[in-house]
Amino acid sequence: MRLTFAPAPSSPLPDMSTHPRPGAMTARIGLAAPLASALALVLATPLAARTAAPPARPPMTARDLVIMPRLGAPSVSPDGGWAVYPITGTDPASYERTTSLWLRALDVPAAKPVRIAGLDGASDAKFASDGWLYFLADGVTPQGKEATSQVWRARVGPDGAATGKAQVSDFATGVTGFAVAPGGNRIAVWADIARTCASFGCPATDAKAHLPGPGTGRLYRADDGFVRHWDAWETPGTVSRVFVFELADGKAGGRGIPVDGPAGPGALTGDTPGKPFGGNEDVAWSADGKSLFFVARKADRHEPRSTNLDIWQSQLTGGAPVNLTLANRATDALPTPSPDGQYLAYVAMARPGYEADRQVVQLRDLKTGAVTALTDKWDRSAGSLAWTPDSRWLIATAQDVLDTPAFRIDPRTGEVRKLDLMAGNEAHIADIVPLHGEKLVFTRDSVGAPPEMFLSRGWRQAVPLTDAATTRMGRLAPTVTTRFSFAGANGDTVWGQITKPEGAAGKLPAILYVHGGPQGSFNDAWSNRWNPRVVASQGYAVISVDFHGSTGYGQAFTDSIRNDWGGKPLEDLQKGLAAALRLDPRIDGDNACAMGASYGGYMMNWIAGKWPDRFKCLVQHDGVFDARAMAYETEELWFDIWEHGGKTYYEDPAAYEKWNPANHVAEWKTPMLVITGEKDFRIPYTQGLASFTALQMRGVPAELLVFPDENHWVLKPKNSLQWHNTVFGWLARHLK
Numbered sequence: 001m002r003l004t005f006a007p008a009p010s011s012p013l014p015d016m017s018t019h020p021r022p023g024a025m026t027a028r029i030g031l032a033a034p035l036a037s038a039l040a041l042v043l044a045t046p047l048a049a050r051t052a053a054p055p056a057r058p059p060m061t062a063r064d065l066v067i068m069p070r071l072g073a074p075s076v077s078p079d080g081g082w083a084v085y086p087i088t089g090t091d092p093a094s095y096e097r098t099t100s101l102w103l104r105a106l107d108v109p110a111a112k113p114v115r116i117a118g119l120d121g122a123s124d125a126k127f128a129s130d131g132w133l134y135f136l137a138d139g140v141t142p143q144g145k146e147a148t149s150q151v152w153r154a155r156v157g158p159d160g161a162a163t164g165k166a167q168v169s170d171f172a173t174g175v176t177g178f179a180v181a182p183g184g185n186r187i188a189v190w191a192d193i194a195r196t197c198a199s200f201g202c203p204a205t206d207a208k209a210h211l212p213g214p215g216t217g218r219l220y221r222a223d224d225g226f227v228r229h230w231d232a233w234e235t236p237g238t239v240s241r242v243f244v245f246e247l248a249d250g251k252a253g254g255r256g257i258p259v260d261g262p263a264g265p266g267a268l269t270g271d272t273p274g275k276p277f278g279g280n281e282d283v284a285w286s287a288d289g290k291s292l293f294f295v296a297r298k299a300d301r302h303e304p305r306s307t308n309l310d311i312w313q314s315q316l317t318g319g320a321p322v323n324l325t326l327a328n329r330a331t332d333a334l335p336t337p338s339p340d341g342q343y344l345a346y347v348a349m350a351r352p353g354y355e356a357d358r359q360v361v362q363l364r365d366l367k368t369g370a371v372t373a374l375t376d377k378w379d380r381s382a383g384s385l386a387w388t389p390d391s392r393w394l395i396a397t398a399q400d401v402l403d404t405p406a407f408r409i410d411p412r413t414g415e416v417r418k419l420d421l422m423a424g425n426e427a428h429i430a431d432i433v434p435l436h437g438e439k440l441v442f443t444r445d446s447v448g449a450p451p452e453m454f455l456s457r458g459w460r461q462a463v464p465l466t467d468a469a470t471t472r473m474g475r476l477a478p479t480v481t482t483r484f485s486f487a488g489a490n491g492d493t494v495w496g497q498i499t500k501p502e503g504a505a506g507k508l509p510a511i512l513y514v515h516g517g518p519q520g521s522f523n524d525a526w527s528n529r530w531n532p533r534v535v536a537s538q539g540y541a542v543i544s545v546d547f548h549g550s551t552g553y554g555q556a557f558t559d560s561i562r563n564d565w566g567g568k569p570l571e572d573l574q575k576g577l578a579a580a581l582r583l584d585p586r587i588d589g590d591n592a593c594a595m596g597a598s599y600g601g602y603m604m605n606w607i608a609g610k611w612p613d614r615f616k617c618l619v620q621h622d623g624v625f626d627a628r629a630m631a632y633e634t635e636e637l638w639f640d641i642w643e644h645g646g647k648t649y650y651e652d653p654a655a656y657e658k659w660n661p662a663n664h665v666a667e668w669k670t671p672m673l674v675i676t677g678e679k680d681f682r683i684p685y686t687q688g689l690a691s692f693t694a695l696q697m698r699g700v701p702a703e704l705l706v707f708p709d710e711n712h713w714v715l716k717p718k719n720s721l722q723w724h725n726t727v728f729g730w731l732a733r734h735l736k
Contacts, residue, residue, distance in 0.1 A: 057477040059501065059537035062724030064476060065528065066717050067092050071443065071451050071468040072099075073431040075126045075133075080435040081107055084116070084125050084133060084156065085453055087468050095717035101125050101135075103160050104465050106441065106455060113466060114160035122152070124177065124280075130184040131155070132250070136175060139167055148174030151189065153250055169245075169252045173201025176240070177273065177280060180247070181289035186316075187252050188259070188283060188292055190242040192235070195269045200243045200256045209237030225303035229635050230276035231679040231711030239299055240271040242283060244292060244316055259292050259312075261320035268321060270296035274309060281334055281384075286366075287341035291315050293324075295333055304637040307355050311335045311346055324364065330357060334384065340391040342366060343411065345374075347382050353638045353646065356519030358555040361385065361396065363411055374414040379554040380407075388434040395419075395434050399552030402483060402495055402523045404428045406442065408459065421454070421462045428525035441465075445526035447481050447499060448533060449473050478502045479536045481524070486579035489548055489568035492557070496576045497522065498584060499532040500541040507588035509735035511535060512577055512615070513544040516598030518561050518569065518643075521550045529713060529720070530597065538728055540735070541587040545576030563645045565599075566606045566659040573603070574611070591735055595619035595727070597675075598683065598712065602661065605691055608672060609664025617734035619727055621675040622683045622712055625691040627660040628653070633684045665694045671701035673730045675723065677710035703730065 072086040083106055088099045101119045105111035119125075125135040132153045139150030154165040169175055169189060179188045194205040210218045220227050224236040242259045245252040260268045272294045273282035282295040297309045309331045312321040325332040330349040337344050344364040349357035359382050361375040375382065380398040387394060394409040396416075405426035406419045419440075421429065427446035434440055438458045445451040450469045454462035464470075481499045488494030500508055513532060515522040522532070522544035532542040546553070548568035549561025561569060581589040594615045596603050601623020608618060624630045631640050631649035641648060644655040657663060672695055676688030685706065695702035705726050707719055714723045 057475060059539075060473075060476045060479075060534050061537070062534060062721055062728065063092070065531055065534045065724070066090060066095065066720050068450060068472065069468045070528070071453065071466060073443065074433060074441055074453055076106070076433045076435060076441055077127045078129050078131055080437075080439070081105065082156075083433075083441055083453065083465070084127065085466070086123070086125065090717055095721070097717065099123060102466075103156055103158075104453070105158070106435075106439075106465070109463065114158075116156055116160045116162055118162045118165065119154065126180070128153075128180040128184050129182050132184075133162075134168065134178065134180055134187075136178070139170060139174075148172075149176065151175055151178050151187065151252065166250050168247070168250055171200050172203065173206070177283070179280065179283050179285060181285050182287060183289040185247050186244055186285075186289060187247050188242050188244045188285070189252070190240055190272065190283070192238050193241045193243075194238050195241070195260075195267070196237065196263045198258065198262070200245075205237075207235040207238045210235055223301045225299045225301060226635060228681045230681055231677075232276075232681075239269060240273060240275065240278075242272050242292070242294055244314075257314075257316050257318050259294060259314035259316070259321060260296070261314070262318070268296060268298065268312065270299045272296045284335045284337055286337050287339055293335035293337065293344065294321075295335065304635060305353065305641065307331050307349070307353055307638050309333055311344075331355070331359075332362075333359070334382075336385040336387060336394075337366075338387050338391040338411075339389055342391065345385050345387070345394055345411070347385065348373075353642050355636075355639060355642075356517070356551065356558055357381075358558075359383070361394065361409060372414075374409060374411065375416060377414070378416045380416075381551065381555070382407075384430070384432065386432050386434050388438075389436050393434075395432050395440065397429055397432065399521060399523060400426075401552055402497065402521070402546070404430070404523065404525065404552075406432055406440070419456075419459050421456045421459075423461055425524055428523065446524050447497070447526065448479065450526045477537065479533050481532075482584070484579060484583050486575060488572040488575050492548070494546060494548070494572050494576060495553075496543060496545040496580060497524070497532070498541055498543050498580050498587070499536040500584075500586075501536055501539065504539065504586070506586075507591070508539065508541040508586055509731075510577070510581070510587050510589055510592035511540045511542045511731070512573065512592065512594040513542050514573065514594065514596030514600035514603045515544065515546075515550070516596070516600050517551070518547075518549040518565070518599035519551050519558050520599075521546050521552050523552060534724070538731070540731070541580075541584065543577060543580045543587075545573050547572035547576070562643060563655060564659075565602065565643065566610065569603065570606065570610060573607075591616065593617040593619065593731055593734055595621075596623070597621035598623065601683070604672065605661035606659070606664075608670055609661055609667045612667050612669050615670055617730060618670050618672040619675070619730060620672055620688075620691060622677065622680055622688065623691070624661070624683055625687045625694070626662040627656040628662075629690070630683065630687060631656060633686065635681050662690070662694070665698065668694060668698045668700055671734060673703045673705065673727065675705045675707075675714075675726075677707045677712065677714065679709065679711040682712045 067090040070088040074083045074085040076083050083104045086099050090097050101116040102113045104113040122135040122137045134153045137152050138147040141147050151168040154162040175189045176191045226234045243256040246254040284293045292314045310325045311332045314321040329352040332348045334347045347359035348362050351357045361382050363372045363374050382396040384397045396407045403426040408417045432442040440456040443451040453466040456462035480502045485495045536542045601620045604618045604620035674688050674692045676685040678685050692704040
């Protein structure tokens with residue numbers, strides 16, 4: 001994967017404020033409660049009371065961000081009448097997190113969600129075609145044995161009562177994911193299992209091929225592929241594998257069919273779902289439930305340099321699966337069969353070794369095998385796919401400037417139409433579930449508020465279904481976000497956003513936010529980590545710029561950063577900051593710091609040497625310091641190789657050294673806070689240590705924050721709070 005810190009799945013109901021479209025300028029974010037409730041309150045309030053000044057609301061804090069409820073993806077019942085969704089809460093004292101499941105009627109506009117009793121702690125809840133709700137939870141184990149994650153099911157009543165709760169699977173190996181067949185007669189389950197194991201789990205061999213003993217040493221061969229990946233050391237010979245079992249009377253039974261086929265020479269060995277971020281979208285049942293589609297990339301010596309994910313089909317006979325996308329050496333993903341069984345939709349990239357290539361929607365006729373590139377003329381990259389129940393339309397999401405809207409694709413012609421589902425800006429739409437009658441259930445979040453669930457009827461404006469976090473957000477002081485554009489490098493139009501406290505008095509210090517990727521975006525979306533609203537709430541104007549290389553502006557714009565990491569992007573940041581200061585005279589451009597992670601962290605190191613007199617301080621998180629070391633230390637080699645022109649360091653050292661921050665340490669003078677995680681294998685923590693050492697050698701004021709239990713991201717609640725407190729303290733010392 002790319003060097004990224006894209007927003008992780010977050011929480012509840014969107015701000016009900018007005019968001020202008022890209023042609024407009026200002027978006028007010030962070031207002032309270034559902035619109036109907038707000039209107040009723042206004043009508044019931046005497047005129048005199050309405051004119052009284054509202055009580056002051058406190059600014060959002062890091063603690064507010066950490067303990068904010070987080071709404072997950074919904075699952076809808078087969079009749080389209082009910083939605084079940086998870087909400088993860090964080091205890092404000094212990095910071096322990098627990099997940100509860102909630103039920104919401106979709107056909108009753110005024111219905112209130114109810115908490116499902118007895119299913120706290122369950123995860124991955126999904127309705128099956130027979131109406132049962134399946135989910136993962138700890139299995140019942142004999143006394144003294146450690147519990148493992150197993151599949152369960154229950155009936156859910158309108159009052160939230162869960163009846164008939166029973167354990168579906170009882171394997172010695174814990175289940176990490178599952179998918180129930182359309183007919184409810186089969187279930188696919190997956191977990192890390194030795195490739196030589198013919199059953200679902202072999203304790204004697206799982207995850208042990210690299211531990212020859214008698215000591216604790218791990219032994220790897222050059223042909224094994226990844227040695228470590230994202231935040232975990234690999235286990236050669238053990239991969240995430242999918243097995244299919246019969247379902248009868250709510251119990252998984254039978255011998256279990258491995259969809260990757262028997263072991264042996266030439267057999268497929270690869271993770272399904274893919275690691276580290278693959279999930280349910282990598283596994284899909286055929287409409288008739290007689291075969292299974294899945295995504296896998298071969299795990300061999302070429303894997304660290306390969307983006308060749310393929311879509312495979314198993315006929316569930318126990319034989320080897322068929323590679324449906326063998327001809328394409330680049331990424332194929334998101335297998336999505338049509339409900340009528342006629343087509344398989346999926347996305348495909350064209351260029352091997354490039355993980356941020358455009359994802360073009362493909363349509364495969366399952367009878368003839370003919371494949372059509374449906375959206376080849378659409379210069380956007382589809383990020384999700386879903387069929388309408390009648391197989392008439394495909395619904396996709398894709399980044400588009402600063403939004404991530406939903407699009408309707410005609411499978412007959414490839415025509416793409418943007419759906420207008422939200423008043424104002426679409427912001428970030430995700431988790432779409434198409435229903436009968438041109439209805440869509442989805443989640444939506446923005447810079448101002450975490451995700452909430454919505455319902456659209458007839459492709460029209462959606463109404464909110466949940467209030468998991470909106471009311472809570474409404475109790476906090478609002479912020480204002482302004483979208484702006486300017487002429488960047490090469491005269492190209494570049495977009496950015498300014499987020500600041502609403503109604504703030506006096507000049508505001510400036511924070512230049514630099515996103516990761518670099519093929520990414522600080523678009524109009526909520527983040528549980530790099531959150532513009534919580535930073536702005538401390539009394540700053542947060543300025544983000546979607547520099548050359550960002551996504552959502554066409555593939556040529558995304559491609560333009562290759563071999564130019566410190567060129568056009570830096571020019572865009574310089575011009576973008578100047579444009580923001582011209583637009584808003586309330587921002588104090590002479591009192592500014594910059595901060596970023598991943599590629600954004602690289603840019604902090606680059607700014608330190610190439611723009612050393614501009615900022616009072618820098619915050620550098622998991623950034624590349626030395627391009628040469630990075631080329632040999634990172635795990636997904638394809639990324640670094642592609643970004644530097646397609647050649648390794650030893651083949652073209654000049655391409656790497658041209659944009660190497662380590663070559664400009666002599667110019668460093670800006671105080672820098674360096675943050676890194678010891679479990680970060682994407683940009684190893686040694687890069688952060690080297691950066692901190694360079695600062696010490698130069699005598700530049702610096703601090704180093706190291707998390708021994710975090711990877712490329714900071715995910716644990718207490719660590720997140722410490723991260724924010726440290727960053728806010730650093731900013732305050734230099735700007736206030």
